[in-house]
Amino acid sequence: xxxxxxxxxxxxxxxxxxxxxxxxxxxxxxxxxxxxxxxxxxxxxxxxxxxxxxxxxxxxxxxxxxxxxxxxxxxxxxxxxxxxxxxxxxxxxxxxxxxxxxxxxxxxxxxxxxxxxxxxxxxxxxxxxxxxxxxxxxxxxxxxxxxxxxxxxxxxxxxxxxxxxxxxxxxxxxxxxxxxxxxxxxxxxxxxxxxxxxxxxxxxxxxxxxxxxxxxxxxxxxxxxxxxxxxxxxxxxxxxxxxxxxxxxxxxxxxxxxxxxxxxxxxxxxxxxxxxxxxxxxxxxxxxxxxxxxxxxxxxxxxxxxxxxxxxxxxxxxxxxxxxxxxxxxxxxxxxxxxxxxxxxxxxxxxxxxxxxxxxxxxxxxxxxxxxxxxxxxxxxxxxxxxxxxxxxxxxxxxxxxxxxxxxxxxxxxxxxxxxxxxxxxxxxxxxxxxxxxxxxxxxxxxxxxxxxxxxxxxxxxxxxxxxxxxxxxxxxxxxxxxxxxxxxxxxx
Amino acid sequence: xxxxxxxxxxxxxxxxxxxxxxxxxxxxxxxxxxxxxxxxxxxxxxxxxxxxxxxxxxxxxxxxxxxxxxxxxxxxxxxxxxxxxxxxxxxxxxxxxxxxxx
Numbered sequence: 235x236x237x238x239x240x241x242x243x244x245x246x247x248x249x250x251x252x253x254x255x256x257x258x259x260x261x262x263x264x265x266x267x268x269x270x271x272x273x274x275x276x277x278x279x280x281x282x283x284x285x286x287x288x289x290x291x292x293x294x295x296x297x298x299x300x301x302x303x304x305x306x307x308x309x310x311x312x313x314x315x316x317x318x319x320x321x322x323x324x325x326x327x328x329x330x331x332x333x334x335x336x337x338x339x340x341x342x343x344x345x346x347x348x349x350x351x352x353x354x355x356x357x358x359x360x361x362x363x364x365x366x367x368x369x370x371x372x373x374x375x376x377x378x379x380x381x382x383x384x385x386x387x388x389x390x391x392x393x394x395x396x397x398x399x400x401x402x403x404x405x406x407x408x409x410x411x412x413x414x415x416x417x418x419x420x421x422x423x424x425x426x427x428x429x430x431x432x433x434x435x436x437x438x439x440x441x442x443x444x445x446x447x448x449x450x451x452x453x454x455x456x457x458x459x460x461x462x463x464x465x466x467x468x469x470x471x472x473x474x475x476x477x478x479x480x481x482x483x484x485x486x487x488x489x490x491x492x493x494x495x496x497x498x499x500x501x502x503x504x505x506x507x508x509x510x511x512x513x514x515x516x517x518x519x520x521x522x523x524x525x526x527x528x529x530x531x532x533x534x535x536x537x538x539x540x541x542x543x544x545x546x547x548x549x550x551x552x553x554x555x556x557x558x559x560x561x562x563x564x565x566x567x568x569x570x571x572x573x574x575x576x577x578x579x580x581x582x583x584x585x586x587x588x589x590x591x592x593x594x595x596x597x598x599x600x601x602x603x604x605x606x607x608x609x610x611x612x613x614x615x616x617x618x619x620x621x622x623x624x625x626x627x628x629x630x631x632x633x634x635x636x637x638x639x640x641x642x643x644x645x646x647x648x649x650x651x652x653x654x655x656x657x658x659x660x661x662x663x664x665x666x667x668x669x670x671x672x673x674x675x676x677x678x679x680x681x682x683x684x685x686x687x688x689x690x691x692x693x694x695x696x697x698x699x700x701x702x703x704x705x706x707x708x709x710x711x712x713x714x715x716x717x718x719x720x721x722x723x724x725x726x727x
Numbered sequence: 728x729x730x731x732x733x734x735x736x737x738x739x740x741x742x743x744x745x746x747x748x749x750x751x752x753x754x755x756x757x758x759x760x761x762x763x764x765x766x767x768x769x770x771x772x773x774x775x776x777x778x779x780x781x782x783x784x785x786x787x788x789x790x791x792x793x794x795x796x797x798x799x800x801x802x803x804x805x806x807x808x809x810x811x812x813x814x815x816x817x818x819x820x821x822x823x824x825x826x827x828x829x
Contacts (some may be wrong), residue, residue, distance in 0.1 A: 338802040431782050445781050471790035477783065544765040555742060562743065564817055566806035576820045581745035593744060597735070597754055598761060600742040611765070616778030618768050623779060656760055671783025696783065 237264035240401025240722045243393075244310045244458045246511060247404060254298060256501040258291035258309040265311035265721040269402045271725055277377050278397040280316045282356040283323055287311075287712045290353045290404045291357045297351075307465055308351030313397045313406040316357040317364060318449070319438040327440050328372035329362045331561050331568045331587025341438025341468045342473065343407060343449045350465040350564070355403050358393030361695035362589045363558065364414055364442045366390050368651065369663035371591040376648055379422060380719035381686050385645040388418030388661075391452070395422040398452040399592050401641060401722050405462050406452045411442045412546050412663025413640075415450045416677040420640035420689020423679040423715060425459045428665075430696050431672035432477035433463075435470030443553035444475075446669040447592035454562075456678065460484035463699060480695065487700045492708035495520065495701075498633030503664060506540065510643045512683035517639050520690045524705070534629045534636065538621040542667040545622070547659055548602050548615035549670070555599025561587065572714050584705070623671045630695040635705045638664045639687030640677040665693060674699050678706050679715040687715075728766060730758045 235256050242250075250256045266284065273279060294308045314320060317327045319337035326332045340348075360373040369377040369392025379387040380400040387396040391408025395418035398406050408415040410428035419426020427450045432448040439610065441447060453464035464485065469478045499521045504514055525531045563569035563583030570586060573579035588596070601612035629636060641661060651658045668675040673696055680690035690709070694702040718726075732755045745755070748759045800813055809816040 248733040335806050338798060338805050423786055432785065474750070475781070475783075475785055476784065538771075539770065541768050544768045547761065548763050559743075563808060565803075565815055567808070569808035573818050576818050577743070578745075579741040583739075584743055585745040585750075588744070593746075594754065594757060594761075596742050596744065597738055597758060601734075601738045601758065601762075602729075604738065604741060610769070613778060614764075614768050614771075614773060616780060617773040617776040618771065618777040619782075620776050621771070621773075622783060622808075655757055656764055660759075670782065714779075 237261065238401065238726060239264055239268055239311065239404060240718060240726070241626060242404065243455055244404050244461055247310050248304065248306065248308050251294065252304050258560040259288070260362035261309050261311055262291045262353055264285045268400070268725070272400050272402065272721060275378060275383055275721070276380055276396050276400055277375060278358055278400065279313070279356040280326055280328060280359050280374055280392045280393070280400060281323055283320070283354050286320070286322050287353045287355050288429060290348060294351050305351035306347065306348065306461060310350040310352045310405060311396060311403045312347055312354045313355050313358050313403045314344055315360050315391050315394050315408045317360060317409060317440040318344050318407065320354060322358065323357055325440065327363045328360045328374055329587070329592065330373045331590065333373065334570070335371065337567055339438060342435035342470045344438065346466050346468070347407065349691065352405065356437040358391070358397055360393055361390035361591065363440070363592050364390040365591045365595050367413070367417055367658050369393060370423055370652055371589055372650060373589055378648070379645045381423065383644065385647055386421065388421035388645065392412040392418045394452050395419055395424055395426065398424050398454060399719055405458060407449055407466070408452060409439055409447055409449050410669065411446045412550060412669050413662040415452065415531055416665045416689070416691060417661060419452060419677040420687065421645040423479040423687030423719070424454060425456055425676065425678050426450070426452045427459050427463065427676040428668065428674060429463060429467060429699055430674045431476050433699070435473040435476040437470055437472035441557040442447045443550045444557065445553060446550065456703055456710050457485060457488055459676065460488060460703050463616070472714050476556060482700060482705055484699055487704040488707040490704050491527060492524050492705055495705055496633045497524045497529045497531045497705065498534040498629055498636045499634050500536055500638045501537065502537065503638045506663065508642045508660060509639060510683065513639050513643065513688050516683065516688045517637060517690055520709065521637055523709060527708055527712055532633065532716070534633060536629060537665065538625050539620065539652030539667045541618050542622055542664050542670055543659065544617040545615040545670060546666045547598065548611045549619065551595040552602050553599070555596045555603065555664055558592065558596055591655070606632045611720045617671045620649045622667050626671045626673060626695070632699055634694065636693045638665060639693045640691040640692065644683050644686035644688060647699060669695055672696060674702055676702055676706050678710060680713065682717065728759065729763050730762065781811050
């Protein structure tokens with residue numbers, strides 16, 4: 235069996251492990267061999283977890299030896315964004331303030347992946363505390379896009395996206411607060427999904443904005459995305475906002491096609507300023523594909539979605555400034571060595587431990603919540619959030635799913651937006667509304683522009699993951715994305 | 728809306744961040760630009776619109792009230808910057824400067 239992970243799906247891997255064509259141990263080595271060949275140029279990982287991966291592989295291989303039934307992701311190499319706690323690793327959030335932070339418990343989503351037989355290969359680089367859209371805001375240096383090493387992989391889950399895109403692992407988990415899974419998915423040509431808020435427990439995920447954060451997968455195919463969701467979704471007594479729903483098999487409707495599906499193209503997003511003409515035309519071409527597949531394609535406006543970015547850059551930092559108050563140098567994290575008193579300890583530990591973007595978000599959030607400004611900023615933003623939810627509700631009366639670009643542009647150059655925070659924030663203009671409304675969305679590759687992947691975003695109402703993935707699978711079948719990053723092609727040759 | 732350096736210093740104290748003069752200067756400009764942008768929401772008529780704190784209204788999210796093991800003392804102290812006899816060690820609080828300043 236050829237162990238080129240860039241060509242193997244999770245299903246193929248599990249079957250090969252079950253039939254003893256390959257051992258889980260060999261898959262661990264195959265994953266690290268690719269990482270050894272590419273990581274120096276990509277920098278997808280903060281930490282490799284060989285010991286833990288080998289123990290997981292041993293468990294899978296002994297199940298095979300005993301002839302026991304294998305769990306659904308048995309032998310599948312996976313990686314986790316470095317804001318998810320995994321016992322035996324440091325969970326750093328790519329931040330100096332947590333550089334030495336040892337996990338003392340497992341994130342629920344991580345535990346569920348391990349219970350499904352997955353092999354944990356490492357912890358992925360990210361924008362510090364998930365603040366960013368390029369993975370440049372990492373205290374450990376940027377991740378490079380496998381499609382063009384001079385460009386960003388998107389962010390904040392850029393390491394996870396790059397690891398899957400480069401074929402280092404089969405599935406990677408990220409977290410999405412304003413687009414941090416879908417936007418890097420678009421920029422790296424991967425399938426990247428944010429489930430409905432509450433589908434996946436946030437226990438053990440270091441909090442950014444608790445009313446927006448959601449964990450989800452990066453994969454190469456829609457089917458693997460559904461399989462990953464099957465593993466990680468479900469109620470968790472440790473997260474009061476996780477939802478109690480009957481278990482669903484998200485792979486069940488993947489073959490149902492797009493015939494009869496009501497597909498709405500979000501018209502006002504396609505006329506938004508800053509949208510690259512090539513991205514626009516590829517999204518319109520995707521809509522044509524759905525029409526050819528027998529979907530009922532129409533147009534719809536989301537008139538308040540354009541205010542989403544502004545509401546988000548109040549709500550997100552407001553929640554973040556509260557959540558990050560816990561990093562005070564007392565119970566964990568960096569502490570200055572010579573504090574005069576406790577306030578001095580807080581103030582200097584935080585200023586030295588946080589990077590520039592974290593400081594910026596904490597400052598925006600603290601300002602927006604401070605006396606005299608709370609109602610004008612946070613109060614208003616919460617009302618805008620209501621209007622955006624109502625826009626979506628109206629759109630979903632007429633349509634089963636909505637199509638938008640995932641990102642206004644393809645991957646940009648490292649450093650290009652580093653000095654202009656506002657321009658960076660605008661990268662998330664199409665993904666943010668789904669977080670504010672709590673709805674699911676997937677980004678799938680829909681073509682190339684100047685050799686770089688373009689992402690199509692498919693959105694659906696709360697708990698419609700099966701329909702969203704059915705639409706994505708139909709599109710993928712009609713327009714397979716079978717190009718690989720030059721780096722991956724080079725390695726295969 | 729222009730944010731003054733004095734306002735930046737006040738917010739930094741609220742946020743417990745010891746910023747340098749250079750950081751204060753840069754942040755005053757950046758926060759002004761960002762807040763100018765987000766202020767576009769002020770153009771909306773939001774009278775009568777109810778605020779949303781959570782997109783999904785989950786109510787009465789309770790779990791069975793059963794005693795289960797939590798973190799051990801050792802685990803809880805695992806990442807403490809300084810500890811002694813099972814406690815976190817911190818410098819004195821009473822009379823700390825910032826206490827009086829806020």
